[in-house]
Amino acid sequence: MKPLGSFMPFLRVFPILGAIVMVFALTMLVPLGVSLWTQDGASSAFPVAMALTFVCGALMRSAVWRVGHKLELQKRDGILLVGLAWTLLPLFACVPLLLYFGPTSTPLSFTDAYFEAMSGLTTTGATVLVGLDRLPGSINLWRCFLQWLGGMGILVLAVAILPMLGVGGSQLFRAEATGPMKDAKLTPRITETAKGLWTVYCLLSLACVLGYWLAGMSALDAWIHMFATLSLGGLSSHDSSFGYFQLPAAEWVAIVFMLLASCNFALYFVALVKRQPARIWRDAEWRGSMLLLVGSGLFIAGLLLVKGSLSDPVVAVRTALFNVVSIASTTGFSTVDYTTWPVFAPLFMLMLSGVATSAGSTGAGIKMARIVILVKQARREMARIVHPRAVNPVTMGGNVVDSSTIFSVLGFMLVYGGTIIGLTMVLLLTDMPFDTAFSAVVASVNNMGPGLNEVGPAGNFAGLSDFQTWVCALAMLLGRLEMLSFLVLFTPGFWRK
Amino acid sequence: MKPLGSFMPFLRVFPILGAIVMVFALTMLVPLGVSLWTQDGASSAFPVAMALTFVCGALMRSAVWRVGHKLELQKRDGILLVGLAWTLLPLFACVPLLLYFGPTSTPLSFTDAYFEAMSGLTTTGATVLVGLDRLPGSINLWRCFLQWLGGMGILVLAVAILPMLGVGGSQLFRAEATGPMKDAKLTPRITETAKGLWTVYCLLSLACVLGYWLAGMSALDAWIHMFATLSLGGLSSHDSSFGYFQLPAAEWVAIVFMLLASCNFALYFVALVKRQPARIWRDAEWRGSMLLLVGSGLFIAGLLLVKGSLSDPVVAVRTALFNVVSIASTTGFSTVDYTTWPVFAPLFMLMLSGVATSAGSTGAGIKMARIVILVKQARREMARIVHPRAVNPVTMGGNVVDSSTIFSVLGFMLVYGGTIIGLTMVLLLTDMPFDTAFSAVVASVNNMGPGLNEVGPAGNFAGLSDFQTWVCALAMLLGRLEMLSFLVLFTPGFWRK
Ligand SMILES: [K+]
Numbered sequence: 001m002k003p004l005g006s007f008m009p010f011l012r013v014f015p016i017l018g019a020i021v022m023v024f025a026l027t028m029l030v031p032l033g034v035s036l037w038t039q040d041g042a043s044s045a046f047p048v049a050m051a052l053t054f055v056c057g058a059l060m061r062s063a064v065w066r067v068g069h070k071l072e073l074q075k076r077d078g079i080l081l082v083g084l085a086w087t088l089l090p091l092f093a094c095v096p097l098l099l100y101f102g103p104t105s106t107p108l109s110f111t112d113a114y115f116e117a118m119s120g121l122t123t124t125g126a127t128v129l130v131g132l133d134r135l136p137g138s139i140n141l142w143r144c145f146l147q148w149l150g151g152m153g154i155l156v157l158a159v160a161i162l163p164m165l166g167v168g169g170s171q172l173f174r175a176e177a178t179g180p181m182k183d184a185k186l187t188p189r190i191t192e193t194a195k196g197l198w199t200v201y202c203l204l205s206l207a208c209v210l211g212y213w214l215a216g217m218s219a220l221d222a223w224i225h226m227f228a229t230l231s232l233g234g235l236s237s238h239d240s241s242f243g244y245f246q247l248p249a250a251e252w253v254a255i256v257f258m259l260l261a262s263c264n265f266a267l268y269f270v271a272l273v274k275r276q277p278a279r280i281w282r283d284a285e286w287r288g289s290m291l292l293l294v295g296s297g298l299f300i301a302g303l304l305l306v307k308g309s310l311s312d313p314v315v316a317v318r319t320a321l322f323n324v325v326s327i328a329s330t331t332g333f334s335t336v337d338y339t340t341w342p343v344f345a346p347l348f349m350l351m352l353s354g355v356a357t358s359a360g361s362t363g364a365g366i367k368m369a370r371i372v373i374l375v376k377q378a379r380r381e382m383a384r385i386v387h388p389r390a391v392n393p394v395t396m397g398g399n400v401v402d403s404s405t406i407f408s409v410l411g412f413m414l415v416y417g418g419t420i421i422g423l424t425m426v427l428l429l430t431d432m433p434f435d436t437a438f439s440a441v442v443a444s445v446n447n448m449g450p451g452l453n454e455v456g457p458a459g460n461f462a463g464l465s466d467f468q469t470w471v472c473a474l475a476m477l478l479g480r481l482e483m484l485s486f487l488v489l490f491t492p493g494f495w496r497k
Numbered sequence: 498m499k500p501l502g503s504f505m506p507f508l509r510v511f512p513i514l515g516a517i518v519m520v521f522a523l524t525m526l527v528p529l530g531v532s533l534w535t536q537d538g539a540s541s542a543f544p545v546a547m548a549l550t551f552v553c554g555a556l557m558r559s560a561v562w563r564v565g566h567k568l569e570l571q572k573r574d575g576i577l578l579v580g581l582a583w584t585l586l587p588l589f590a591c592v593p594l595l596l597y598f599g600p601t602s603t604p605l606s607f608t609d610a611y612f613e614a615m616s617g618l619t620t621t622g623a624t625v626l627v628g629l630d631r632l633p634g635s636i637n638l639w640r641c642f643l644q645w646l647g648g649m650g651i652l653v654l655a656v657a658i659l660p661m662l663g664v665g666g667s668q669l670f671r672a673e674a675t676g677p678m679k680d681a682k683l684t685p686r687i688t689e690t691a692k693g694l695w696t697v698y699c700l701l702s703l704a705c706v707l708g709y710w711l712a713g714m715s716a717l718d719a720w721i722h723m724f725a726t727l728s729l730g731g732l733s734s735h736d737s738s739f740g741y742f743q744l745p746a747a748e749w750v751a752i753v754f755m756l757l758a759s760c761n762f763a764l765y766f767v768a769l770v771k772r773q774p775a776r777i778w779r780d781a782e783w784r785g786s787m788l789l790l791v792g793s794g795l796f797i798a799g800l801l802l803v804k805g806s807l808s809d810p811v812v813a814v815r816t817a818l819f820n821v822v823s824i825a826s827t828t829g830f831s832t833v834d835y836t837t838w839p840v841f842a843p844l845f846m847l848m849l850s851g852v853a854t855s856a857g858s859t860g861a862g863i864k865m866a867r868i869v870i871l872v873k874q875a876r877r878e879m880a881r882i883v884h885p886r887a888v889n890p891v892t893m894g895g896n897v898v899d900s901s902t903i904f905s906v907l908g909f910m911l912v913y914g915g916t917i918i919g920l921t922m923v924l925l926l927t928d929m930p931f932d933t934a935f936s937a938v939v940a941s942v943n944n945m946g947p948g949l950n951e952v953g954p955a956g957n958f959a960g961l962s963d964f965q966t967w968v969c970a971l972a973m974l975l976g977r978l979e980m981l982s983f984l985v986l987f988t989p990g991f992w993r994k
């Protein structure tokens with residue numbers, strides 16, 4: 001086995017990767033069914049894409065099977081597997097788009113198709129497509145369904161339904177899950193946890209579809225927008241996003257479910273299993289996210305009233321809550337072009353998108369848990385200047401947060417800040433204006449979606465050059481995998497024995 | 498003494514503060530002499546201001562003397578003293594400006610005068626004045642002389658020349674000095690160190706004056722611009738800054754001395770005393786600063802040539818080196834409006850201003866030493882993801898950097914980032930455009946000076962509202978005192994026994 005050298009990790013993960021790709025192929029049955037049912041003219045794209053994906057998965061599984069099936073998954077293989085899966089799945093996910101748009105008058109380039117698929121799976125919800133209202137329902141549904149799959153985690157789904165992952169499952173789970181204290185969330189029976197998370201996710205999804213339908217959406221739009229809501233994705237089947245509907249009731253439904261999806265699903269699962277709903281309220285991170293999201297919404301409502309952008313208080317509260325919660329929760333729906341609001345508002349919302357969602361939610365960014373730890377750590381450093389010898393450990397939920405967790409949170413912050421600055425600089429080198437470049441990177445890294453100016457809620461990412469598009473796609477991937485676990489693949493240390 | 502409660506720290510520091518104010522009054526002899534010598538019509542402003550300052554200092558010293566003189570300086574009094582000194586001295590420093598401008602057709606508001614004095618003392622070098630070329634030489638000299646005093650530290654000067662500070666000196670020194678490893682720089686004989694630093698500073702200053710004079714500047718301009726160069730301050734006696742001279746030789750002199758002043762003066766002092774010039778080269782931080790400054794200058798020169806902004810390589814190298822080193826070293830001189838360069842360049846330079854100077858230099862920002870520690874710490878965190886149990890300590894100059902230093906560096910980064918975001922948000926609330934607000938805050942916090950747009954090298958801070966001016970003045974102060982040691986004054990813990 002010696003000559004294979006650093007290919008060994010690949011041999012170990014490929015059979016599993018193949019199984020995941022095969023599962024992913026089966027998810028295309030959903031848009032295929034919709035396409036056949038509604039006769040929307042896109043039904044030929046899905047069977048071909050599905051067959052191609054399934055065969056590729058089967059080949060990956062079988063070709064390496066003979067070498068790989070006896071090799072046990074090692075500790076760091078989870079990182080490699082997640083990195084490979086998140087780079088490969090958009091490749092398969094964009095095939096239906098390429099096939100559908102190919103023969104039309106506006107064929108999609110591979111760059112744009114991959115971007116759209118990556119934007120979907122990472123729940124970013126930025127789009128390079130225009131004329132969404134004229135697209136077949138099944139194509140729009142596929143875009144939003146990708147978000148729903150990526151939101152809770154396609155690999156978590158794999159852990160839940162593929163018994164073969166067994167031991168390796170926990171490595172996988174850890175590498176894909178987000179937030180500072182991943183170990184704490186792992187139960188001994190990882191498969192049970194993954195099943196539980198997906199069950200809660202599905203229950204909330206059904207409630208959301210029902211809400212949208214009762215509020216007056218068509219059945220198809222209710223499903224499509226539920227996918228985009230629960231995953232905090234924010235894609236839509238309409239160019240004017242949620243503004244298309246003009247349904248106040250649907251906006252309230254969206255506000256409620258965006259708030260619910262901004263919090264830790266594991267918390268809901270535990271509260272449900274143990275029948276202790278009070279657990280939710282007692283969770284410091286849950287309170288932090290809720291307070292920040294709702295408080296910011298009301299604050300912006302006040303600002304809009306004071307600055308005269310809106311005059312009716314009821315409209316102001318609903319509009320501000322919807323758009324602020326949407327951006328801050330990294331969803332990215334909009335009912336108005338909020339970049340025309342006083343300049344403070346859109347930038348405040350952009351900033352919130354980095355900090356407001358909880359670990360274990362479907363949102364991205366720094367995560368409220370890290371913010372809580374950082375604030376407590378900063379306060380501790382201040383105290384240390386005055387009393388250098390005082391010992392006051394950082395605690396969270398009554399437990400002491402150990403040094404190595406604090407270090408890894410601070411390390412995350414460094415890489416997060418460095419990624420935003422670095423990728424913004426790369427976009428500036430292509431002569432993109434500063435606020436467009438900065439907001440595009442922040443919106444991508446936070447998996448939020450719309451930025452400012454050209455890439456704002458009234459524009460989209462279609463105007464970007466191919467190179468700029470790839471930079472944003474990379475930003476989304478880094479954001480979804482929380483940088484470190486992806487970047488570490490490019491360090492020599494990872495490949496050393 | 499009990500009823501005095503939390504006034505006690507004030508009683509302990511006031512006598513020393515009085516002495517510092519009295520020393521500061523005497524520094525006004527310099528512009529007064531110039532004014533009398535050149536008969537520039539501003540000679541009445543200085544004696545009045547000097548007398549006022551001296552009397553205030555004497556009153557502070559004597560009034561509290563009877564209560565305070567027997568109270569020994571406590572550990573945290575240094576922080577309070579430095580905070581008070583840096584808030585009070587601009588108050589006295591702006592008196593000559595108020596007196597001179599009062600009877601003219603363009604009287605200066607108190608806000609603007611305080612801003613100008615704070616900008617000078619913190620070596621920021623942002624200005625609210627226009628028509629600098631028409632101002633009396635002594636007024637321009639005073640603005641730039643303030644930078645020179647603030648650059649090496651007026652309190653370090655006080656430690657050097659006031660024997661009475663004795664024991665308290667080291668508290669004071671620690672609170673005013675910058676960089677992550679303040680303790681390491683303290684010798685047992687703090688007075689000797691302070692004297693040594695000021696000696697090196699004065700020697701380099703004389704060399705710089707000579708250089709400017711030989712390059713063709715008038716004697717007065719040579720002194721004025723030396724003050725602004727060695728302190729990395731960047732104020733000028735000309736509206737078009739260094740562009741006024743059109744003297745390539747003077748630009749090269751400026752480049753050399755800005756580079757020298759970007760590095761640790763304590764390092765020069767030690768190399769001089771021990772007669773080991775190789776020590777300078779062996780210092781990791783010195784190499785980091787030099788490499789980043791010169792490398793960035795050459796990189797931008799290449800960019801300007803490639804993008805066609807400049808065509809002559811010799812001019813491109815000189816122009817890019819001068820402007821990049823000037824901005825990155827937080828000086829803020831300019832020979833051209835570099836904001837018309839490709840958009841990458843000005844933002845890259847703005848970013849460099851936060852990281853390129855060394856601890857113990859006259860520059861501000863994060864400091865190279867912290868960056869080195871952060872990069873090593875980030876690398877360690879990456880390694881830890883792969884090998885969770887590996888122990889690889891962060892080292893610097895062969896010594897292990899202990900956890901508490903790393904924590905305080907990371908704490909600094911948090912407060913630094915939080916300050917920039919927070920103050921930018923405050924400026925956005927006043928409807929200032931995003932890039933102006935962001936760059937004004939970054940330029941102020943880094944004590945750099947010019948930002949972008951209205952506050953860019955072709956504009957100045959005169960167009961800001963009073964409130965915006967105060968926000969920028971606060972940003973400068975926070976930057977100069979490295980945030981934490983100032984902010985800590987506003988925590989209840991500081992005032993608790
Ligand atoms: K999103």
Ligand SMILES: [K+]
Nearest residue numbers: 621730827945
């Ligand atoms: K400066």
